[in-house]
Amino acid sequence: MEKGAFLTFVRQHKKTVALSLAGVAAVGGTLGIWAALHRGGGESAGTEYARNVVLSKGELNQSVLVSGTVESAQVSSVTTTLPYKVKSVNVKVGDMVKKGDIICVLDDGELRRELADKQKAAGGEVKTLQESRDKAYRQLAAARTARGTEQAAQDQLVENARQVLAGAETEVQRTAPIYTAAQNAYDTMAAAVAPAQIAYDQAAAERQRAYGAWVQSGGGTGTAPHQHYQQMLQQEQQCAQALEDAKTLYDYERYAQALQAAKAPYDQAAASRQQAQEAYDQALATRTRTLGEQDAGIAELEAAAGTATSQLESSAAGKELEELQKKLEETTLRAETDGKVTALAVNVGSVCKGDVATIQSTDQLIVSVKIPEYDIAKVTVGMPVNITSDAAKQPVKGTLSRISPTAGTAGGNSGEGTNGGSGGDSGFSADITVHDPKGLFIGSKAKAEIVVSQKKDVFTVPLDALKTGKDGGDCVLLLQPDGKYKEVPVTVGAQNDFDAEVSGPDITEGAQVLANASWEELAGQAAGDLEKEEML
Template identity: 40%
Template sequence: MNKNKVKSLVKKYKKGIIAIGLIIAIGGGIILIKLNGNSTSELNSIGDYVRTVSLEKSSIYDSIAVNGKIESAEVTSVTSALAEKIKTVNVKVGDLVKKGDIIAVLDDTSIKKEIENKKQEISSERQRLKSSYDKAVNSLNTAKSNKAISLAEQDKLVGIAKQNLDSANNELETYKESFQSEESKYNTMLGAIREKKEAYDKSVSTRDNLYNIWINAGGKTDSKEYEEYKKSQEDLTLKEAELEQAKGLYDYDRITESYNSAFEKYNGKLTSKQNAQNEYDSAVSTRAKTINSDDSEIATLNENIKEIDTQIQKLDKNDELKALEEKLTKTVLKAESDGKITELKATVGSMTEGVIATIQSMDKLIITVNIPEYDITKVTVGMKAKISSDSLADKIEGELVRISPTASQAENNSGFSADIAVSNSKGLFIGAKAKAEIIISSKENVFVVPLDAVSGEGEESKISIKNETGEFKEVKVTTGMKNDYYIEVSGDQLKEGVEVKANINLEEMDINNMEPVINGGF
């Protein structure tokens, strides 16, 4: 309130005021004026009276004032994609609901019928698969039993073949010594007659060669070649006689016969051993093939059993049945959040279509505001705010949580839309108007005075404080942060409780017999 308003107020009540108190609020200070006199008293000059404030440590902040509307920060919709009739509606507009509360129930008759049909279909398929599973298990057990029998038979055949092989080996090894003895005798005998045998063989070769020469020369008996041939024949006869004599001396015929008999017998045993070895190898190979065949059959049956079991397991997690059961749960429409029903489109008997109900949280509120373009560079998300509304006794705290990245194109509402979250929603109502001061900056625990209490600027800034004698004297101060109403001051002579002249000029007011009582503060 400026001094012109004060003068107007005083003039209005200049007459007819008897023994009442006039309270005038000016800026951050209060003048309590006691009016004395009777009904004929008139208000006289108050030019000698001033408004003061008492210095106290306080806070000061710079802010942007915005207006807005209270809205819910959490709005959820109860919807249904099912084309079913509504069977029951459990709420009405204005009801408070909790998350999970049933809003409406749809007719589930057709869905339950589909579920029953699907379960019967699954049951039939389960019985078929169970029968196939049991058959496969029986076949597997039979295959395992057959494998055991076959394995025993093959092991027996391999065992017999191994015995035969071992017997042939033993016979061969046992006879080997006798054969080697005969062989040694035979070789010794051959060694003894070797010289005679070599001479005989050489004589045979010579005779055969000379015979060929004689024949090639014409074969005449009176030729030189014939004479040479006759001499070689005579020499051969001599060498043959010498060889026969040596054979007789070393018992050649008997030793040779004995050796040949031993050699034939040894070869027979060697052949028997080789045949036994072949039979053993064949038995081992047959056993391996038989086992592999049995194992392959068992593995195939195991895979069949696993596949059937997998199909049975899938029946327990049948996607179609799962979808139908999930569809059934969606016939019960529930609230997805706490809040108040602000819109309801459901009526019993009607078909579901889109949004059934709208729920707005009453605990999570925001103030939607518009920040002017000239102030947008001053604000950032996270700044604190002070919120007031006609329904609130005191201001409450808030926080700037959203600023639109683009300006509004509306002619009557240019600027940037923003949301201020409310810390305590008690006493606020959705749709009501509210005001907010977005705190740009602030200082705590500093001295602040009204702007008009400071004279001068910069280093010449001064305020008037009351001394012990009741007089005002000017002192220099250092000014700091200020807003539209107050300014921060500091100085050596400032202390709490000091009265500071607010510098309101009241000399035009003319009030008699006034007794002022001054209180200062913010």
């Protein structure tokens, strides 16, 4: 028998195994479990259940094991205070309903007759007040509808303006790099031409001053001022020629034309963006102003409707009519939440009063458990939980979501739920929120493993595989190729009730170690587990 099958057998038949093992241990443990389950006699039996355990990395959980009942996390009741007979029932136990679905309808004939009598007795006053109130609310509804239509139209205008602005911004972004590149090239050229330009500007200034001095001296030819003027004029002409030569050398005209060609579309794009920005801002302002005006009109209509309602309610006849109208609406009983109808207290013809139906959500489930006192210090709200049930094919994930601050007893008067524990065992009631309720059913039993801590990607061995070596340290017996076992030292890490983490140079994937629980050890463990389970 493989280790998994054996341990499954032990856990599923704890009481039988515990009693059997205890009895066998009392007479000396002369038969091994392997022999008891597989041998027919005539062969000497060992006193140990020996098996090889193949090492494989996995998880090691420190856990608290509990059991409980699956319940709905959301329960609502459909109730009424109206003492009328049930005219129709629209659901049955087990049906799935949505919030607002009709559960049943009460006979409203008596209410309608009473309402008609009150309306007749109230006369024209109440009728006028009702008509005034109804008109005010119709106007209010129309104004709100118009406001919604206008908002949609204004939003569209704003969006259109925003799209135009975005397009203009795109064009600016497209032309800006071209303009910047042309400007940079022009500036580089201008920097190269700048010395000749400066020299020309200075020569022109000197020529202008010499001309002024010559004119001031009388303007005669052959004079010193005239000769100085002629020299400055010649120098200006030379600088002008040098400037032209520099512009030719550095291709001034081409760069100037390129700059002008790039600047024109950029300036146009920038101007278009400015216009689009102004149009967008205007659209926003118009939207704010228009909707503000409509909101002011709605506020006035709300005040008028409130005044009309107050006038109607202030009249005694009006109050009676309002109450009767409300009762008439309440004769149709509806579901307050989504879920399954788990209880139905009425049928057609019965007088309906109090609880009518119970609706429990099947999408939001919890497992109600009781945590023993000796384990309560280990757990906290928020810990992950692995849930198993006979009805679920796979384990279901959950989270410990509530722990009672006080201990109670199963079946006591504490008001706390129990997990089906027997007798008066004390413990702390708790709820486990189910992540995915698939496979779990309200009212079914479930077991839960509250994961206190978890180590991943570690080698583990059963506790009965750990031995004390010749040097007093921890070791395991490792299977060798010749079929014999070799004592190898290990470092023992985390442990739980069944397994221990081990590591060491010889601990590798696929290696096999010997585990050989004695009859006495298995009897003690099975009896201890049975005692713990019964306490739950």
